[in-house]
Amino acid sequence: MSVAETVERAAASGLPSTARDDRARWLEALASALETERFELVRIAAAETHLSDARLDGEITRTAAQLRFFADVARDGAYLEATLDAPDPSAVPPRPDLRRMLRPLGPVAVYAASNFPFAFSVLGNDTASALAAGCPVVVKAHPGHPELSRRTAELASRTLDAAGAPAGAFGLVEGLDAGVELVQHPAIAAAGFTGSERGGRALFDLAAARERPIPFYGELGSINPVVVTEASARERAAAIAAGLVGSFTRDAGQYCTKPGLVFVPAGSGVEDAVDAALSTVIPQQQLTDGMTTAFTNGAAAFAARDDVHVLGGSELPGSSPTVVVTDAEAFTADPRPFLTECFGPLTVLVRYRGPDELDRSIAALDSSLTATIHRGADEDVSRLTAALARVAGRIVFDGWPTGVAIAWAQHHGGSWPATTASVHTSVGATAIRRFLTPIAYQDAPESSLPAELRTGNPLGIPRREHP
Amino acid sequence: MSVAETVERAAASGLPSTARDDRARWLEALASALETERFELVRIAAAETHLSDARLDGEITRTAAQLRFFADVARDGAYLEATLDAPDPSAVPPRPDLRRMLRPLGPVAVYAASNFPFAFSVLGNDTASALAAGCPVVVKAHPGHPELSRRTAELASRTLDAAGAPAGAFGLVEGLDAGVELVQHPAIAAAGFTGSERGGRALFDLAAARERPIPFYGELGSINPVVVTEASARERAAAIAAGLVGSFTRDAGQYCTKPGLVFVPAGSGVEDAVDAALSTVIPQQQLTDGMTTAFTNGAAAFAARDDVHVLGGSELPGSSPTVVVTDAEAFTADPRPFLTECFGPLTVLVRYRGPDELDRSIAALDSSLTATIHRGADEDVSRLTAALARVAGRIVFDGWPTGVAIAWAQHHGGSWPATTASVHTSVGATAIRRFLTPIAYQDAPESSLPAELRTGNPLGIPRREHP
Numbered sequence: 001m002s003v004a005e006t007v008e009r010a011a012a013s014g015l016p017s018t019a020r021d022d023r024a025r026w027l028e029a030l031a032s033a034l035e036t037e038r039f040e041l042v043r044i045a046a047a048e049t050h051l052s053d054a055r056l057d058g059e060i061t062r063t064a065a066q067l068r069f070f071a072d073v074a075r076d077g078a079y080l081e082a083t084l085d086a087p088d089p090s091a092v093p094p095r096p097d098l099r100r101m102l103r104p105l106g107p108v109a110v111y112a113a114s115n116f117p118f119a120f121s122v123l124g125n126d127t128a129s130a131l132a133a134g135c136p137v138v139v140k141a142h143p144g145h146p147e148l149s150r151r152t153a154e155l156a157s158r159t160l161d162a163a164g165a166p167a168g169a170f171g172l173v174e175g176l177d178a179g180v181e182l183v184q185h186p187a188i189a190a191a192g193f194t195g196s197e198r199g200g201r202a203l204f205d206l207a208a209a210r211e212r213p214i215p216f217y218g219e220l221g222s223i224n225p226v227v228v229t230e231a232s233a234r235e236r237a238a239a240i241a242a243g244l245v246g247s248f249t250r251d252a253g254q255y256c257t258k259p260g261l262v263f264v265p266a267g268s269g270v271e272d273a274v275d276a277a278l279s280t281v282i283p284q285q286q287l288t289d290g291m292t293t294a295f296t297n298g299a300a301a302f303a304a305r306d307d308v309h310v311l312g313g314s315e316l317p318g319s320s321p322t323v324v325v326t327d328a329e330a331f332t333a334d335p336r337p338f339l340t341e342c343f344g345p346l347t348v349l350v351r352y353r354g355p356d357e358l359d360r361s362i363a364a365l366d367s368s369l370t371a372t373i374h375r376g377a378d379e380d381v382s383r384l385t386a387a388l389a390r391v392a393g394r395i396v397f398d399g400w401p402t403g404v405a406i407a408w409a410q411h412h413g414g415s416w417p418a419t420t421a422s423v424h425t426s427v428g429a430t431a432i433r434r435f436l437t438p439i440a441y442q443d444a445p446e447s448s449l450p451a452e453l454r455t456g457n458p459l460g461i462p463r464r465e466h467p
Numbered sequence: 468m469s470v471a472e473t474v475e476r477a478a479a480s481g482l483p484s485t486a487r488d489d490r491a492r493w494l495e496a497l498a499s500a501l502e503t504e505r506f507e508l509v510r511i512a513a514a515e516t517h518l519s520d521a522r523l524d525g526e527i528t529r530t531a532a533q534l535r536f537f538a539d540v541a542r543d544g545a546y547l548e549a550t551l552d553a554p555d556p557s558a559v560p561p562r563p564d565l566r567r568m569l570r571p572l573g574p575v576a577v578y579a580a581s582n583f584p585f586a587f588s589v590l591g592n593d594t595a596s597a598l599a600a601g602c603p604v605v606v607k608a609h610p611g612h613p614e615l616s617r618r619t620a621e622l623a624s625r626t627l628d629a630a631g632a633p634a635g636a637f638g639l640v641e642g643l644d645a646g647v648e649l650v651q652h653p654a655i656a657a658a659g660f661t662g663s664e665r666g667g668r669a670l671f672d673l674a675a676a677r678e679r680p681i682p683f684y685g686e687l688g689s690i691n692p693v694v695v696t697e698a699s700a701r702e703r704a705a706a707i708a709a710g711l712v713g714s715f716t717r718d719a720g721q722y723c724t725k726p727g728l729v730f731v732p733a734g735s736g737v738e739d740a741v742d743a744a745l746s747t748v749i750p751q752q753q754l755t756d757g758m759t760t761a762f763t764n765g766a767a768a769f770a771a772r773d774d775v776h777v778l779g780g781s782e783l784p785g786s787s788p789t790v791v792v793t794d795a796e797a798f799t800a801d802p803r804p805f806l807t808e809c810f811g812p813l814t815v816l817v818r819y820r821g822p823d824e825l826d827r828s829i830a831a832l833d834s835s836l837t838a839t840i841h842r843g844a845d846e847d848v849s850r851l852t853a854a855l856a857r858v859a860g861r862i863v864f865d866g867w868p869t870g871v872a873i874a875w876a877q878h879h880g881g882s883w884p885a886t887t888a889s890v891h892t893s894v895g896a897t898a899i900r901r902f903l904t905p906i907a908y909q910d911a912p913e914s915s916l917p918a919e920l921r922t923g924n925p926l927g928i929p930r931r932e933h934p
Contacts, residue, residue, distance in 0.1 A: 017853075061559050078931070083876040083896075092528050093870040100876035103856075105889055190889070208675035212883040375912075385915035386484075389570075394907040397915065403560045408933050409550040409567035411907035416679040422572055422657070422904040423890065429550075430905070437889040438897070440861040440878035445842070448852040448864065464545070466875050 003138075003181045006171040007107060010136035011187040013168030016104040023132060024071035026165045030123055031064035031071075033159040034152075041151065045117045048145040050285040055251050056117070062406070063118040066125050069406050070132035073429050077461030079133075079436070082452050084465045087443075096443045099453040102436035104134035106189030109182045111203065112142040112149065113194035114287050115254040120426070121145070122152040122172065126192035126217075129431040131169065135189070138171045140179040144288050149174070183207050183216070190435055192426065193218040194256070197341075197417050204420050217434045218420040219256060219412070221341045222369040224401050225391070226262040227358065227384060231376025232398075233268035240374050241273030244347070245281060247400035249321045252284040253345030254291070257370055257401040261338060263361055266327070266351035271311075274323055274349065278312040281321045286344055292319060295344035299324075301337070302348075321345040328357040335364040362387045367415035370394045370401035393418065393425075470605075470648045473638040474574060477603035478654040480635030483571040490599055491538035493632045497590055498531035498538075500626040501619075508618065512584045515612040517752040522718050523584070529873070530585040533592050536873050537599035540896050544928030546600075546903070549919050551932045554910075563910045566920040569903035571601035573656030576649045578670065579609040579616065580661035581754050582721040587893070588612070589619040589639065593659035593684075596898040598636065602656070605638045607646040611755050616641070650674050650683070657902055659893065660685040661723070664808075664884050671887050684901050685887040686723060686879070688808045689836040691868050692858070693729040694825065694851060698843025699865075700735035707841050708740030711814070712748060714867035716788040719751040720812030721758070724837050724868040728805060730828055733794070733818035738778075741790055741816065745779040748788045753811055759786060762811035766791075768804070769815075788812040795824040802831040829854045834882035837861045837868035860885065860892075 001009070015023075034041065042056045049056075073079055080101040088095040108130040113120035120126070122139050130137045141149035153172035160169055173182060183191050183206045191207060191214065193200050200218035207216035228240055248259050264270040286292045299322045303310050307330040311323040322345065324338075331338055331350045338348050352358045362384075365371075371392035375381045381397075388395055393414035404412055410428030413419040425431050441449055451459050468476070482490075501508065509523045516523075540546055547568040555562040575597040580587035587593070589606050597604045608616035620639035627636055640649060650658050650673050658674060658681065660667050667685035674683035695707055715726050731737040753759045766789045770777050774797040778790040789812065791805075798805050798817045805815050819825045829851075832838075838859035842848045848864075855862055860881035871879055877895030880886040892898050908916055918926050 058559070065559055081897075085872075085874040085876040091872065092525070092532055093872055095872040095874050096866065098872060098874050098876040100878050100895070204680070205675070208672070208680070213671070213675070213887065215889055373915075380914050381912070382914045385911070389906055393905065394909060395911065395915070396909040397911050399563065399910055405552075405558065405560055405562040405565060405909075407552040407562050407565050408931065409552040409565040409907060411567050411905040413905060415904075420680065422682055423900075425905060428567070428907075430548075433890075437882075438860065438878040438880060438892060439856055440876060440895075442861060442863040442872075443866055444852070444862065444864050445848070447847050447849045448840075448862070464875065 001171070003173050003178045004185065006138050006173055007182070007185045007187050009168035010107040010138055010171055013136045013166045015136045015166055015169045016106070016134045018134060018166065020074045020077060022164070023134060024074045026160055026163045027067045027071040027074070027128060027131060029159050029163040030156060031067035033155050034060055034064050034123065037155055041148065044148045044151055045145060048148055049117050049287050051117070051251060052284070059116060059118045063123060065406055066119065067123065067128045070128040070432065073432055074132040077452060077459065079429065079432050080452055080461065082461060082463040084453065084463060086467050098440055098442055099444065099449065100438055100440040101450065101452055102433070103439050105435050105437050106135060107187055108135045108137050108435055109188045109191040110137055110139045111179060111191065111193040111195060112139055114142050114144040117145045117148055120194045122149050123156055125426050125431060130192070130435045133432045133435040135435045136169050138173060138182060140182055141172055141174045146174065179203070180206065184210060186212070188214060190215045191217065192434065194426065195220070197221045200420065215434065216420055217424045217426070219424070219426055220417045220420065222256055222414065222418045223260040223339055223341055223366065224257055224368050224370045224372070225365055225388070226259045226372040226374070227388070228262065228264045228270055228374045229376060229379060229381065230265045230268065231379045232374040233265050233270050235376050237269040238273045241270055241277045243400055245274060245277040245321070247402045248347040249281045249345040250402055252286050252319055254287060254343060255402050257404060259347055259372060259401060260341060261348050261350065263350050263352050263358060266353045271325060271349055271351070275311045278321055278323060283320045286319050291343060295319065295342060295346065298342035299346055319345065324348045326350055328352040328361050332360050332364050339366045359387070365391045367418045368392045369412060369414045369418045370396055372396040372399070372401055374398055468638070470640050470645045471652065473605050473640055474649070474652045474654050476635035477574040477605050477638055480603045480633045482603045482633055482636045483573070483601045485601060485633065487541045487544060489631070490601060491541045493627055493630045494534045494538040494541070494595060494598060496626050496630040497623060498534035500622050501527055501531050501590065504622055508615065511615045511618055512612060515615055516584050516754050518584070518718060519751070526583065526585045530590060532873055533586065534590065534595045537595040537899065540899055541599040544919060544926065546896065546899050547919055547928065549928060549930040551920065551930060553934050565907055565909055566911065566916065567905055567907040568917065568920055569900070570906050572902050572904050573602060574654055575602045575604050575902050576655045576658040577604055577606045578646060578658065578660040578662060579606055581609050581611040584612045584615055587661045589616050590623055592893050592898060597659070597902045600899045600902040602902045603636050605640060605649060607649055608639055608641045613641065646670070647673065651677060653679070655681060657682045658684065659901065661893065662687070664688045667887065682901065683887055684891050684893070686891070686893055687884045687887065689723055689881065689885045690727040690806050690808055690833065691724055691835050691837045691839070692832055692855070693726045693839040693841070694855070695729065695731045695737055695841045696843060696846060696848065697732045697735065698846045699841040700732050700737050702843050704736040705740045708737055708744045710867055712741060712744040712788070714869045715814040716748045716812040717869055719753050719786055721754060721810060722869050724871060726814055726839060726868060727808060728815050728817065730817050730819050730825060733820045738792060738816055738818070742778045745788055745790060750787045753786050758810060762786065762809065762813065765809035766813055786812065791815045793817055795819040795828045799827050799831050806833045826854070832858045834885045835859045836879060836881045836885045837863055839863040839866070839868055841865055
């Protein structure tokens with residue numbers, strides 16, 4: 001089927017007018033189908049991605065949990081933001097009966113990620129949140145796992161058909177040209193993307209240049225700074241080092257939330273502890289040859305500088321865990337190279353001497369999905385929190401940014417280039433809002449109102465009513 | 468002060484970290500200041516805009532009500548969307564303590580409108596909602612009322628200073644070049660715009676082409692279709708005609724919600740009643756000479772067609788209320804000219820013969836801010852509602868779209884070109900959300916949390932808590 005045919009089928013699906021409870025059931029059926037086919041899917045994914053069976057198995061569990069979470073979000077109905085104003089003829093201007101809620105935007109283009117072949121791919125978070133919203137989805141497969149994408153798509157179509165979802169609710173297209181055509185198709189109402197800054201920017205520009213621009217929700221890259229305070233380094237340098245090494249090398253460091261820049265007190269022992277912890281890591285192969293090359297080049301560029309030294313990084317060129325060490329002075333003199341994401345198991349330790357150097361370093365930071373603070377027991381880090389809140393969408397305390405929880409209060413976003421839109425989150429309940437748009441009814445008869453807005457709240461959803 | 472200096476002053480103002488209650492007080496002080504200076508401001512505005520004293524006086528009342536409404540929204544705190552997840556170590560992946568809320572985006576550029584010299588200008592809805600959010604505002608004055616813009620800006624600065632707001636919370640710039648520089652300034656985080664499709668598109672393109680694109684919330688134009696059902700025409704043709712003429716000629720028809728396209732049953736008597744009602748209207752001068760010329764040209768283009776006839780429009784070229792009458796057949800054969808907004812007191816009556824012609828006409832409609840249905844007593848118009856909901860952000864029943872109420876459930880938006888962003892509303896409580904972005908705190912100590920997210924809800928705002 002051509003891109004145009006796939007999109008037109010989506011536009012004609014009638015999914016936007018289906019009931020929330022039905023969509024919740026369809027999402028749950030997709031979750032169960034993934035679990036049923038788990039072994040076969042892991043086998044195909046492992047062959048295409050070099051990720052371990054254990055990681056892929058865990059990612060299927062996560063993906064099923066995401067689908068079920070968005071089923072909960074759809075059933076709950078708070079996401080509709082149902083709001084009612086009673087009439088007030090004495091207001092200036094007079095206030096009529098007004099009732100507002102959100103409704104589906106229309107067909108959504110989803111650009112699958114390389115690094116999460118399940119959780120941010122064909123049946124990943126973008127697809128789950130769009131279907132929950134009532135938006136048909138056309139996924140552009142990632143070329144890093146084509147066979148897995150096709151198999152997952154077949155499974156999705158079969159499962160949705162069997163569960164009674166309308167034809168066209170889900171479709172798959174493949175190839176670079178298809179991706180370009182997709183974001184420009186007049187019937188596509190929004191796009192979700194997880195990938196590189198270069199690819200994301202190109203698609204963003206196409207979305208903005210349309211005769212009728214559409215929102216483009218891209219997650220493009222993040223450095224995820226970490227601050228280790230002097231008190232926390234004194235209390236638990238070894239534990240912090242072990243946690244850091246575990247986080248930045250996890251699955252070959254191929255996470256958008258990988259901690260890529262770590263401020264440690266000079267002479268604190270964290271650096272030595274990191275060096276020691278590094279030796280315990282078993283190197284893993286990266287997703288693609290292109291990524292391996294990019295990583296090797298990135299690591300080599302750091303190694304060639306005379307203001308850094310490198311820990312690790314020698315055994316297996318291209319995927320060996322690597323720690324670049326520099327001083328705050330070198331970092332603040334020219335932060336750009338250190339703020340450029342090097343996808344893979346590499347992080348930069350920046351040694352700071354005292355609060356002034358740390359403040360100057362934080363002032364040089366760029367936007368990120370996350371920022372992390374390791375603090376001493378009972379240490380007040382409110383000033384540090386405020387400084388990091390300026391640059392990050394999620395502030396993590398005494399933990400690590402990888403392993404993004406699926407939760408109502410989760411936020412996975414940040415200013416450009418972390419994400420392309422200020423309201424963007426691709427994880428957490430409000431991911432659904434990316435694919436919704438408001439409508440208000442003024443003095444409407446009950447028969448013209450969606451059930452969610454009728455008098456007496458017959459569906460019992462959370463609403464806000466102003467008397 | 469240069470544009471750059473004004474923006475830098477805004478960025479350095481510290482407004483984002485002020486308390487909601489303080490911002491509410493500052494908005495109320497602005498409302499009172501407008502009321503105190505009412506007579507002088509009306510005098511200046513009348514000289515610059517040709518709008519009547521009564522209209523301008525009413526608009527000051529509206530503008531003050533808007534400022535007080537956003538003070539209420541800020542105090543209420545629901546707009547922060549505070550959401551808390553309790554930890555769940557058994558989840559996959561484990562769920563930490565997560566707390567999410569919205570926070571100010573940063574300095575906002577506001578492009579003032581011509582047609583609302585108060586309510587969508589210097590201290591209009593965009594400014595009120597941005598200040599309520601905690602975002603400093605730099606207004607680009609509309610050239611149609613320069614003296615009024617300066618006087619209102621001086622009043623605003625003086626009032627904010629006296630009330631204790633930080634310096635830089637508000638600034639004004641003037642001129643086309645300043646407007647272009649403003650949307651491109653790196654410290655500007657979002658823009659609000661009310662005006663023409665051409666001007667809005669040019670600024671939208673600049674916002675999207677930045678090294679770091681920003682959201683551009685533009686309201687660009689709308690045709691606001693009205694459907695008069697056969698039952699309603701039978702019941703009250705004269706009342707509908709009088710209401711329509713009052714709405715489309717109000718203040719020389721210079722409203723974004725002016726009903727510009729009205730589907731009436733052929734031979735129903737509405738057309739004759741409109742013709743009769745037209746004769747009672749006193750023509751009013753338009754805002755600017757440019758608008759008068761554009762209106763004259765638009766009306767003349769209709770008059771030159773051989774598939775329409777024109778009611779009214781002869782007495783005072785350039786501002787005489789004009790009704791263009793055509794048949795559904797002509798409309799559906801080439802809808803474009805009828806869907807192009809003609810700013811000023813002009814509307815198009817489209818006569819339809821039976822439900823099929825009406826369906827085909829509605830299918831040809833473009834996006835609008837509003838759609839209106841006049842129905843018979845107890846007539847079920849649910850199918851018609853669904854068809855119009857496809858193209859409009861607000862559906863009005865048995866009334867008129869002008870006179871947009873200030874309310875929690877209000878929505879003033881629609882797909883491009885009605886508005887540039889799917890979440891856009893420039894009226895109603897959620898207008899504040901355009902200038903906010905989320906942040907999540909993971910396992911944060913109480914001292915690092917904003918008061919709105921602390922355990923026990925010390926500020927008593929609406930929150931959602933998941934145990």
